[in-house]
Amino acid sequence: MLTRTLLSATILATALGTGAAQAQDKPDALKIGVATFLTGPASVFGVPARDAAQMLAEEINAEGGIAGVPLEISFIDEGAGGEALTTEYRRLVEEEGADIMFSGISSGNCMQIAPLAEDLEVINIMWDCGTQRVFEEGDYDYVFRTQSHATAEMLAVVLYLLKTQPDFETIAVVNQDYAWGRDSWDIFSTALKAMKPDVEVVGEFFPAFGAPDFSTEISRLSATRPDVILSTSWGGDLNTFVQQAAQRGLTQQSQFVLPLAESSLEALGPALPDGVIVGGRGDHYFAHPEMVGTERFDSFVSSFKEETGAYPIYSVFHMVQAFEALKAAYAEAMEENGGSWPNDQELIAAYEGLEFQGMGRPVTIREGDHQGVEAQLIGTTVQSGDYPFATLENMMIFDGAELTTPVGESSIDWVGALSPDFVEKIEPTTFD
Amino acid sequence: MNLSLILLAVFDGVSYAALVFMVAVGLTLIFGVLRILNVAHGSLYAIGAYLTASIGGAVVAAGYSPILAFPLMLIAAALVGVLLGAPIERLLLRRIYAKSEVLQLLVTFAVFMILEDVQRLVWGNQPYFESSALQLLGNIQVFGVYYTSYQLVLLPVVALLTLIGLRLFLRRTLTGKLITAVTEDREAARSIGIDADRVYLMTFVLGAALAGLGGALASPTTSVLPGIGAEMIVLSFAVVATAGLGRIEGAAVAALLIGLGRSAATYAMPELQVLVPYLIMLAVLLVRPEGLFGTPAARKI
Numbered sequence: 001m002l003t004r005t006l007l008s009a010t011i012l013a014t015a016l017g018t019g020a021a022q023a024q025d026k027p028d029a030l031k032i033g034v035a036t037f038l039t040g041p042a043s044v045f046g047v048p049a050r051d052a053a054q055m056l057a058e059e060i061n062a063e064g065g066i067a068g069v070p071l072e073i074s075f076i077d078e079g080a081g082g083e084a085l086t087t088e089y090r091r092l093v094e095e096e097g098a099d100i101m102f103s104g105i106s107s108g109n110c111m112q113i114a115p116l117a118e119d120l121e122v123i124n125i126m127w128d129c130g131t132q133r134v135f136e137e138g139d140y141d142y143v144f145r146t147q148s149h150a151t152a153e154m155l156a157v158v159l160y161l162l163k164t165q166p167d168f169e170t171i172a173v174v175n176q177d178y179a180w181g182r183d184s185w186d187i188f189s190t191a192l193k194a195m196k197p198d199v200e201v202v203g204e205f206f207p208a209f210g211a212p213d214f215s216t217e218i219s220r221l222s223a224t225r226p227d228v229i230l231s232t233s234w235g236g237d238l239n240t241f242v243q244q245a246a247q248r249g250l251t252q253q254s255q256f257v258l259p260l261a262e263s264s265l266e267a268l269g270p271a272l273p274d275g276v277i278v279g280g281r282g283d284h285y286f287a288h289p290e291m292v293g294t295e296r297f298d299s300f301v302s303s304f305k306e307e308t309g310a311y312p313i314y315s316v317f318h319m320v321q322a323f324e325a326l327k328a329a330y331a332e333a334m335e336e337n338g339g340s341w342p343n344d345q346e347l348i349a350a351y352e353g354l355e356f357q358g359m360g361r362p363v364t365i366r367e368g369d370h371q372g373v374e375a376q377l378i379g380t381t382v383q384s385g386d387y388p389f390a391t392l393e394n395m396m397i398f399d400g401a402e403l404t405t406p407v408g409e410s411s412i413d414w415v416g417a418l419s420p421d422f423v424e425k426i427e428p429t430t431f432d
Numbered sequence: 433m434n435l436s437l438i439l440l441a442v443f444d445g446v447s448y449a450a451l452v453f454m455v456a457v458g459l460t461l462i463f464g465v466l467r468i469l470n471v472a473h474g475s476l477y478a479i480g481a482y483l484t485a486s487i488g489g490a491v492v493a494a495g496y497s498p499i500l501a502f503p504l505m506l507i508a509a510a511l512v513g514v515l516l517g518a519p520i521e522r523l524l525l526r527r528i529y530a531k532s533e534v535l536q537l538l539v540t541f542a543v544f545m546i547l548e549d550v551q552r553l554v555w556g557n558q559p560y561f562e563s564s565a566l567q568l569l570g571n572i573q574v575f576g577v578y579y580t581s582y583q584l585v586l587l588p589v590v591a592l593l594t595l596i597g598l599r600l601f602l603r604r605t606l607t608g609k610l611i612t613a614v615t616e617d618r619e620a621a622r623s624i625g626i627d628a629d630r631v632y633l634m635t636f637v638l639g640a641a642l643a644g645l646g647g648a649l650a651s652p653t654t655s656v657l658p659g660i661g662a663e664m665i666v667l668s669f670a671v672v673a674t675a676g677l678g679r680i681e682g683a684a685v686a687a688l689l690i691g692l693g694r695s696a697a698t699y700a701m702p703e704l705q706v707l708v709p710y711l712i713m714l715a716v717l718l719v720r721p722e723g724l725f726g727t728p729a730a731r732k733i
Binding site for chain 1: 436437440441443444445447448451552557558559561563566567571575576577578579580583650653654655657658659660663664694695698699702703705706
């Protein structure tokens with residue numbers, strides 16, 4: 001009896017499966033919904049990424065779309081708040097029939113969107129979402145990340161710091177008072193204490209998000225004189241902090257470590273002094289030492305600069321990765337099923353374990369938890385005079401696989417269990 | 433905490449208080465005369481900052497001396513007062529003086545929202561940073577800690593001059609006396625022939641210009657970006673409420689109290705820093721609901 005039920009269920013499932021596959025005709029357009037910050041402080045990343053999405057879609061459509069299907073992109077503003085985002089997201093999927101979603105940036109939004117995408121059964125690509133918690137606290141079929149997460153990003157900076165300045169003794173932190181500021185410090189400090197147990201934390205400041213004035217923190221830090229000052233702030237807050245610190249000589253006193261400052265190099269212009277350790281949430285840099293000279297990279301950077309007036313920053317490169325992953329996933333899914341337009345399940349199968357390349361080293365999406373494994377580029381600033389802003393020297397590119405929390409483990413536990421010899425074990429590629 | 437640290441905290445507190453006072457004083461002046469709590473004051477502050485940062489940046493980029501940034505601040509303040517303040521009072525507020533306070537608050541809030549979007553349209557989303565004025569004045573070293581002369585000396589001096597200037601203006605000049613008269617008793621002032629409409633307009637333009645000047649003075653010390661107006665208006669409200677609505681000297685004392693409280697918190701308990709201004713306000717209002725220097729409103733009729 002049981003065998004017969006099982007058998008008929010299998011036959012039914014097979015019939016449904018093939019039926020669904022045959023029914024997939026090529027649509028008139030591949031509708032993509034992109035959530036990004038168009039307003040608010042985070043629009044410093046969001047708007048360049050939107051510009052990139054438009055450029056990339058135009059470029060793909062000019063080449064005939066994906067297997068002949070043109071892309072149709074609509075945007076949602078994350079800056080309008082979590083509630084508006086989920087409402088708009090739902091509307092795009094349910095009423096406009098979006099086929100695939102790229103969302104989002106903010107940690108809070110990512111945690112909200114992942115279960116929603118699962119409910120709506122729409123493939124969601126986390127294209128610029130930093131929180132490691134998404135896949136460590138949840139398990140999703142429809143959600144993928146085409147970039148790294150906070151753990152690998154912070155770990156690379158800690159390693160760079162320990163490799164270049166092994167002898168420092170004290171550190172202070174000035175982070176924004178919200179999820180990212182707190183979480184990134186948690187990871188950074190846990191990793192640092194694991195690999196350098198004698199380090200002393202001499203100040204922890206979490207000024208309000210969007211604080212216009214860091215004078216008091218700067219006086220306090222000038223009096224305390226920590227060897228290293230970390231700030232994972234970004235956008236206007238980072239610019240304000242760095243400018244105010246530089247004006248008052250604090251950047252001469254302490255080694256500054258700014259893991260997100262790649263996105264502020266151009267905005268800070270001559271104000272960012274030499275010798276600051278800078279990261280870019282992945283191996284993202286408009287003068288990526290392994291990519292400069294390749295035709296695609298050079299032409300993208302120059303056309304982006306021409307189109308928007310600014311050099312591309314990491315959020316732009318993350319958007320490129322989302323599009324490259326999309327192209328690669330469709331290509332792979334169609335190769336698997338003999339060239340017909342893939343359904344969601346075939347596309348999901350293609351995304352799992354996918355390898356693709358944006359504007360840096362190739363990225364893979366882990367099969368186990370859908371997490372992207374991305375290399376990390378860290379460097380030190382120098383005002384060389386080649387550009388009207390600081391560029392990077394003494395760069396290191398870290399392979400992503402060794403820095404990404406293993407599938408199924410919690411990041412804090414994992415980095416907390418690292419030992420001082422991890423610093424020697426990891427061997428990045430170095431550049432001058 | 434040793435003496436030098438306490439002094440450092442005092443320096444930071446005073447320079448912060450000076451900036452907050454410049455904005456709060458305009459707000460309280462307007463309330464004193466017009467009896468309107470002007471939420472759009474925050475936008476006027478932001479626009480003053482944007483004007484100074486963007487024009488100043490262009491002037492310096494064109495190769496002119498950064499010293500021009502100082503007169504530019506006054507020009508930006510005047511522009512805000514005349515081009516924005518005057519039309520807001522004449523075209524909008526004048527129609528609603530007799531209406532309920534809730535409506536007045538909503539109207540100025542609407543103006544605030546509109547001006548927020550105007551800023552975004554004109555200046556976009558990217559932060560502006562133009563600090564030539566600040567760099568020009570150089571640094572001072574105190575106990576091994578560098579301060580900018582701009583923040584440690586110039587800002588407190590300008591705030592003090594504004595306070596003294598306003599006091600002299602209100603007590604010694606005819607226009608000032610007219611304003612004071614209207615503040616004391618609107619109806620009595622009208623009945624002896626004071627042109628209240630003109631006084632309202634002048635006060636609002638002056639208040640708006642002070643907001644613009646506050647923004648202009650703040651611009652070299654910080655990134656000018658969307659949202660700074662909202663931040664400042666909330667803090668100014670706290671100062672004005674702590675002081676007692678309409679009290680100019682009170683605003684100076686309250687700004688100092690809040691500035692010092694905030695910097696003391698950064699040294700002692702950084703976690704409390706954001707809360708401190710509001711804790712001070714709460715403590716004051718619990719004991720004196722009319723504010724430190726406010727007088728309980730006598731009921732008419």
